[in-house]
Amino acid sequence: MRAVVRYVLTAAPEPDRMDVITTALTAAIADAGTGAAYTMLKSRLTGKSPRVDEAISDLEQDPGSLSRQFAVSDALAAAGLAGDRYLRAAARNLVEEVDRRRTLRPVTDLPGGVLQVFFTTDRQPTGDRHPARQFGAARGEISYGTCEVAIRRSAGSEEPALPTLLRPQSRHDPDGHAVLLRSDIELQAAYFSKLADTIAHCPANSALLFVHGFRVSFEDAARRTAQIASDLRFAGVPIFYSWPSQGRLSGYAVDETNVEWTLPRLTSFLIGLLERTQVAHVYLLGHGMGSRALARAVADVTAARPDLAPRMRELILAAPDVEAEAFRRDIAPALTAAGGRVTLYASSGDDALQVAQRTRPYPRAGDSGDALVVAPGVQTIDASIVDTSLIRAAPDTAQRSALADMRLLISRHLPPSQRAGLQAVDIPAGRYWTFNEQEIP
Incomplete structure (x- = not known):
């Protein structure tokens, strides 16, 4: 007889678990993927690694997906890009740009x-x-x-x-x-x-x-x-x-x-x-x-x-x-x-x-x-x-x-x-x- 195993899995996906580049890309894509800072960061990443290119393309289809965010983060780490200080600086600029745009829009608290x-x-x-x-x-x-x-x-x-x-x-x-x-x-x-x-x-x-x-x-x-x-x-x-x-x-x-x-x-x-x-x-x-x-x-x-x-x-x-x-x-x-x-x-x-x-x-x-x-x-x-x-x-x-x-x-x-x-x-x-x-x- 098979052993009875019960798993209870709870999610606590905190933003700081993701690297700043993935966080910036996710925020910008969810915000319609526009703006000079997003274009610049994406252009700096494009062509560095096929795996990174694909992961970003997948994320662009559904930025709310944590599994796709993890895929970007894993791909950046595998390509040695997650710690690049120039990319990290561009990512921080992108986060600031998205935050500025969001503060200008009215907030709708839907049920x-x-x-x-x-x-x-x-x-x-x-x-x-x-x-x-x-x-x-x-x-x-x-x-x-x-x-x-x-x-x-x-x-x-x-x-x-x-x-x-x-x-x-x-x-x-x-x-x-x-x-x-x-x-x-x-x-x-x-x-x-x-x-x-x-x-x-x-x-x-x-x-x-x-x-x-x-x-x-x-x-x-x-x-x-x-x-x-x-x-x-x-x-x-x-x-x-x-x-x-x-x-x-x-x-x-x-x-x-x-x-x-x-x-x-x-x-x-x-x-x-x-x-x-x-x-x-x-x-x-x-x-x-x-x-x-x-x-x-x-x-x-x-x-x-x-x-x-x-x-x-x-x-x-x-x-x-x-x-x-x-x-x-x-x-x-x-x-x-x-x-x-x-x-x-x-x-x-x-x-x-x-x-x-x-x-x-x-x-x-x-x-x-x-x-x-x-x-x-x-x-x-x-x-x-x-x-x-x-x-x-x-x-x-x-x-x-x-x-x-x-x-x-x-x-x-x-x-x-x-x-x-x-x-x-x-x-x-x-x-x-x-x-x-x-x-x-």
Whole structure:
């Protein structure tokens, strides 16, 4: 019999744990990555080390990620740059510049809280007690548990607290990012018992299962799941499945291999979620490469256990990194066989999908334009003018998120014809939908 081991990991990521260069880069990127001091510091770092260049590029995508901040700090140390006095002086100037800009802007104290998020992962534990480093990029056995994530709510939201809100949170990340505070690893039986009980006590008796895409760490997956649940105002239990993505730009080929490797484990977990809880509705959301595993897992469960299929209420694929022809020919018919609703948000501008476009010769199901996939039973939405990254954008960004439309889809079960901001486009292959920029919610 396996020994019972329970880990309780708490995060106390203090700013002084990071070197001053990483701290400066993070602050500037979160502040829109502009200004002479940032440009100067980045130019001095560029070309010194491929690892540093990549780590900065990864951080620019999500400056709220502690795992990405650690990657920059580790890369600077490995390259012998962390102690460079000229770089450190430039970094201090940059911190002062960002602080000056911040003091000129009005402070908006948005409401926030700590959400409980359930997880399953087949990443290998690292043994590090910091939750941002708890699981690495290597393959491992299945682990189960829960996370506590501090989130900042969207402005203007006056709706009731989320079902898995544990407590109010007064200490926010100054830039509004979600923060992973804690992670508990549970044994399988205890995990499913806790999950079933939590779902049973939610008025909606529902769950949201998120499967992340390429270039995402465990920490990033936890943060995004909590923020997605908050932005959707999801009335059920948020869950994420984290497969062993390398979490960096150069990891695409390895990620492709690992997302295929994870498929049977994800399928098994989905069956377990439906069998071992009394959840009435499961909403399934996959992004990028994660859509590849999630779509096939849903198709496999539908074929093997048609009795479970009706409880998979919605399948939402955001910028799916799946070969378009394979999706149209094989996956879409399997997904729609049981009558479930499938929604595909296409966007060739999605950052993760752009990597696929550069490295793979065939169109992806998430591509827009001439390659847009229109298939029977699939509601295709050209989301090119909105953000499909599922990363919480800066508060002052002008770009709207596809999550606004997903919220109407999930909370009110509205078809595209009844969702504000969408308009129909008819082509020989069928009908698809696009966002009307003037009416985006």
